[in-house]
Amino acid sequence: MAKEESAGPPEVTTKPWNDPKVRSIFFQVVLLILVVLAGMYIFGNTADNLERQGIATGFSFFGTTAGFGIITHLIEYNEASSYGRAFAVGLLNTLLVAFCGIIAATILGVVIGISRLSKNWMVSRMAMVYIETFRNIPLLLQIFFWYFAVLRALPQPKNSVNFLDSIFINSRGIYMPSAIYEDGFSLVLWALGIAVVAVVVMTRWAHKRQDQTGQQFHTIYYSIALLIGLPLLAFTVTGFPLSWEIPALKGFNFAGGTVIIPEFVALWLSLSIYTASFIAEIVRAGIQAVSHGQTEAAHALGIKAGPTLQLVILPQALRVIIPPLSSQFLNLTKNSSLATAIAYPELVSVFTGTVLNQTGQAVEIISVTMAVYLSISLGISAMMNWYNAKMALVER
Amino acid sequence: MTAETQYLPGAHPNLPPPASTIGVVGWMRANLFSNTTNTLLTIIAFYIIYLLVPPAISWTLINADFSGDSREACDSGGACWVFISVRMGQFMYGFYPAEERWRVDITFILLVALMIPMFIDSFRHKAWLGAIILFVYPVIGFYLLAGGSFGLVEVETPRWGGLSLTLIIAIVGIVGSFPIGLLLALGRRSDMPAVSAFCTGFIELWRGVPLITVLFMSSVMFPLFLPEGVNFDKLVRALVGVMLFSAAYMAETVRGGLQAIPKGQYEAAEALGLTYWKTMVFIILPQALKHVIPGIVGNFIGLFKDTTLVLIIGLFDFLGIVQAASTDPKWLGYSVEGYAFCAMVYWVFCFSMSQYSQSIERKLHTGH
Numbered sequence: 001m002a003k004e005e006s007a008g009p010p011e012v013t014t015k016p017w018n019d020p021k022v023r024s025i026f027f028q029v030v031l032l033i034l035v036v037l038a039g040m041y042i043f044g045n046t047a048d049n050l051e052r053q054g055i056a057t058g059f060s061f062f063g064t065t066a067g068f069g070i071i072t073h074l075i076e077y078n079e080a081s082s083y084g085r086a087f088a089v090g091l092l093n094t095l096l097v098a099f100c101g102i103i104a105a106t107i108l109g110v111v112i113g114i115s116r117l118s119k120n121w122m123v124s125r126m127a128m129v130y131i132e133t134f135r136n137i138p139l140l141l142q143i144f145f146w147y148f149a150v151l152r153a154l155p156q157p158k159n160s161v162n163f164l165d166s167i168f169i170n171s172r173g174i175y176m177p178s179a180i181y182e183d184g185f186s187l188v189l190w191a192l193g194i195a196v197v198a199v200v201v202m203t204r205w206a207h208k209r210q211d212q213t214g215q216q217f218h219t220i221y222y223s224i225a226l227l228i229g230l231p232l233l234a235f236t237v238t239g240f241p242l243s244w245e246i247p248a249l250k251g252f253n254f255a256g257g258t259v260i261i262p263e264f265v266a267l268w269l270s271l272s273i274y275t276a277s278f279i280a281e282i283v284r285a286g287i288q289a290v291s292h293g294q295t296e297a298a299h300a301l302g303i304k305a306g307p308t309l310q311l312v313i314l315p316q317a318l319r320v321i322i323p324p325l326s327s328q329f330l331n332l333t334k335n336s337s338l339a340t341a342i343a344y345p346e347l348v349s350v351f352t353g354t355v356l357n358q359t360g361q362a363v364e365i366i367s368v369t370m371a372v373y374l375s376i377s378l379g380i381s382a383m384m385n386w387y388n389a390k391m392a393l394v395e396r
Numbered sequence: 397m398t399a400e401t402q403y404l405p406g407a408h409p410n411l412p413p414p415a416s417t418i419g420v421v422g423w424m425r426a427n428l429f430s431n432t433t434n435t436l437l438t439i440i441a442f443y444i445i446y447l448l449v450p451p452a453i454s455w456t457l458i459n460a461d462f463s464g465d466s467r468e469a470c471d472s473g474g475a476c477w478v479f480i481s482v483r484m485g486q487f488m489y490g491f492y493p494a495e496e497r498w499r500v501d502i503t504f505i506l507l508v509a510l511m512i513p514m515f516i517d518s519f520r521h522k523a524w525l526g527a528i529i530l531f532v533y534p535v536i537g538f539y540l541l542a543g544g545s546f547g548l549v550e551v552e553t554p555r556w557g558g559l560s561l562t563l564i565i566a567i568v569g570i571v572g573s574f575p576i577g578l579l580l581a582l583g584r585r586s587d588m589p590a591v592s593a594f595c596t597g598f599i600e601l602w603r604g605v606p607l608i609t610v611l612f613m614s615s616v617m618f619p620l621f622l623p624e625g626v627n628f629d630k631l632v633r634a635l636v637g638v639m640l641f642s643a644a645y646m647a648e649t650v651r652g653g654l655q656a657i658p659k660g661q662y663e664a665a666e667a668l669g670l671t672y673w674k675t676m677v678f679i680i681l682p683q684a685l686k687h688v689i690p691g692i693v694g695n696f697i698g699l700f701k702d703t704t705l706v707l708i709i710g711l712f713d714f715l716g717i718v719q720a721a722s723t724d725p726k727w728l729g730y731s732v733e734g735y736a737f738c739a740m741v742y743w744v745f746c747f748s749m750s751q752y753s754q755s756i757e758r759k760l761h762t763g764h
Contacts, residue, residue: 028590035594042621049620120434121427122441136746137739138701141715145739148722149732334606341708352612362616370605370613377604 046363053360061359062087068354070345072261083355090350091372097267097346098333104272105332106325109279116284127280135277140338142274147266147342154262157253166246168254174265175247178258184238191234195226202226263344267336275332279325286321287313319391326384330377337373347372456736467727479730480737483721487737490557490712496549500560503540507533507567530571553631557712559741565638565703565713570696572639577646582676584647585654595647602644607702610637615709634706642699649691653684686760693753697746714738 016022050057062084069079073089074096115127134142152171155161160170168175199219206217235242247257290313298308340349347369356365416422428438459474462481470476480487489497510529513519541564544550556564583595602610614637619627628636657680665675685692707716718738722731 024588028588031590031594045623046620048624052624118437119427119430120437120441122438126441126444132747133743136697136701136743136750138704138715138742140704140707141735141739141742144715144719145732145735149735337606337608338705338708340608348606348608348612352609356612356616362620366609366613366617369609370601373606373609374601374604 050363055360057361057364059364061355061361061364064359066355066358068358070350072259072264072345083359086355087347087351087368090345090347093344093350094333094336094346094348097264097271097336097339097344100268101271101275101332101336102329104268105275105279105328108272108276110283112276112280113283113287116280117287131277131280133277134273135281139270139274139335140341142270143266143338143342146269147262151262151266157249160249160254166244168247168249170254171262172253172259173262174260175254176258176260177244177246178256180243180245182241182243184241187238188231188234188241191230192227195230198226198230199223261344263339263342266342267339267344271332271335274335275328278328278331282321282324282328283317286317289320290316315391319388322384322388322391326380326388329384330380333376333380334373467730470730475733475736476730477733477737479721479727479733483727486558486721487714487717488558489560490717491555492551492557492560493549493555496543496551499540499543499548499551503537504560504563506536534568534571553629556631558717559714561711562700562703562714565635565706566696566700568635569638569642569699569703572635573642573646573695573699574692576639576643578650578681580643580647581650581654584651599644599647602641603648607638607641607705608708610641611705611709613637630709631711634709634711638699638703638706642695642702645695645698646692649688649695650684652691653686653688654680656687657684689760690753690757693749693756697749700745700749701742714741 063082065079066081066083066086067079068086070077070086070089072093074092075085075089077085077089112127112130115123116131118124118127154169154171157168157170157172160168160175162168166177199222202222203219206219210216245256247254247259294312294316295308298312303312336346337348339346340353343349352365352369356362359365412418413422416425429435455474457474459472460477461470461472461474462477463469464478465482467476467478469478485494485497489500492500507529510525510533513525514522514529519525539545539548541556542551542553580595580599583591584599586592586595611634614633615630618633618636622628661679661683662675665679670679703713704715706713707719712720715738718734721727722734
């Protein structure tokens with residue numbers, strides 16, 4: 001018998017091309033080389049093309065005079081402003097429409113999502129028809145419909161729809177009185193700020209007291225009283241430092257006041273209506289995900305219907321609702337770029353449209369636009385992740 | 397005569413339920429008028445329907461004009477469907493020459509004919525047919541549509557348009573994005589850090605930006621990437637953009653399915669000595685894809701709706717051609733009819749896809 005043979009398993013000699021580690025490194029190196037080569041190829045071609053076509057490179061164009069007007073701007077802007085300023089105007093307009101759209105879509109979506117679960121057959125059917133209609137029609141078509149078929153078909157300024165001689169709706173937009181702040185108005189804002197702080201402090205105190213003594217304190221009425229009363233008091237004391245500028249028809253159009261342009265209204269309406277149909281489904285699924293036993297258990301403990309919803313159902317439903325809801329907010333923000341089809345001056349329309357046409361610096365402009373949207377996306381998802389972590393189930 | 401009958405315990409015949417709890421009346425009491433709030437809501441709902449539905453029906457059907465060949469035929473005050481019927485050819489085929497439109501018809505009929513057996517459960521050669529649809533059909537379809545050989549007149553892509561262009565973009569986008577998305581999903585879950593980082597970066601980049609910037613990139617920036625003299629058709633560039641964009645979303649959907657597969661499945665496959673690709677193709681993907689079919693169909697619906705965006709870079713898809721037709725001076729003022737028709741077509745496509753996905757979901761829901 002061959003006693004000298006070792007008792008252990010035989011030595012396995014792996015060929016290097018069969019060793020998983022070697023193969024893994026090999027594939028990664030190949031991928032890296034390919035990416036670098038593709039990058040160099042693209043970079044080289046782009047540099048050649050730009051040189052041949054005589055297109056400038058770099059970001060110095062941000063300081064150059066833009067020379068075009070923008071119909072609506074949140075910050076000071078005129079034709080002598082720079083491209084950088086135009087970029088900021090576009091970005092702010094994107095954020096404005098996204099913000100307004102998110103608020104309207106959330107409210108509408110929650111209402112419709114809850115209606116979808118209503119015990120009333122008519123209400124739940126109507127919510128279903130709403131959802132199935134609006135989420136199956138392309139957003140761009142809805143934007144076109146609101147803009148070209150509804151808002152552009154409104155009467156001319158001369159025959160505007162008139163509310164109380166101060167709000168006028170016509171094909172050029174919605175004209176509203178604008179506020180003129182006089183001396184002392186800052187005091188009203190200060191009062192509002194103090195009221196907000198007071199409400200926060202009061203709510204904390206009320207929670208603490210309830211935890212310690214079990215006594216409840218209805219903060220809601222006091223909060224409303226504080227939030228409305230304090231600024232109102234300041235407003236009265238300072239002698240009403242606010243006046244209104246009413247728009248008036250001059251020639252063919254209105255002058256004075258604030259105008260909301262139809263492009264904004266069309267975009268805002270269609271974004272809200274379209275996204276609301278998705279949010280409604282998310283809300284419905286979230287509420288349905290909380291088992292009915294939770295409601296029954298809360299009722300068995302003697303908790304009333306209102307607190308049951310607020311303290312038992314919603315915290316559990318929100319956990320299911322928030323991740324898809326945040327991605328809908330992201331979608332809405334990205335979809336606001338469709339405004340370029342109706343020339344609402346947001347980021348893509350101003351920057352990737354007009355500025356790109358004037359400067360021809362496609363690479364820089366499109367990269368900057370993409371970077372902006374990427375950072376908005378990452379920002380919103382970071383915020384939502386933080387909220388999600390806060391709301392997440394803490395297991396024992 | 398109505399002396400009370402005495403019953404032994406348990407011998408009383410079952411009485412019918414009270415009349416107010418059964419039939420139409422009972423249903424209405426339970427579902428529409430169960431309490432004051434519900435009654436109020438029902439009345440409001442009926443009022444809204446009264447406000448919306450009768451005018452809509454009278455506009456679309458009763459007062460509408462259906463026949464004629466110019467706008468003079470539209471005089472009854474309702475919808476002017478003449479606009480749609482006169483422009484129908486353009487809405488379907490774009491600027492494709494009228495005498496060559498049979499080629500578009502054949503391309504789509506061929507696809508439908510090839511697809512039908514895929515939906516028949518007892519058909520046994522699905523793999524072969526699938527391969528034909530994926531690899532042979534696109535070549536035939538391309539030659540039929542573009543022409544330029546086999547005695548067919550060449551039709552350049554700028555003349556393609558209408559609903560047929562929408563379908564081409566959607567189908568190519570869907571079919572093309574699926575394999576790319578699968579690979580990206582597998583890559584993102586790979587153990588190799590470089591591969592995983594590359595795939596993650598790629599997916600997040602495309603998912604973080606709007607499709608419109610991708611299309612702008614494909615139409616303005618992409619030509620700069622290529623050497624002098626080499627240039628692709630605008631349609632091809634848009635298709636590549638749509639495909640990559642949609643692949644990123646597909647990858648995330650598939651990744652969701654991959655994460656739902658228990659680790660034991662991987663370990664069992666490894667214990668059997670299967671290689672990575674065999675594990676994936678025979679064990680993991682069949683289970684994972686089954687989980688995510690609704691998500692994939694959802695992606696398809698999203699992509700189908702997103703094809704409308706190509707009109708911004710100047711391709712005349714279905715919405716683009718309807719929009720162009722409604723600005724035609726001869727038919728000014730009939731944009732609502734155009735949009736209504738367009739919305740109806742998109743709605744039918746998207747709604748039937750979502751219903752199909754739900755029926756698959758029910759069929760595959762083998763339950764526990």
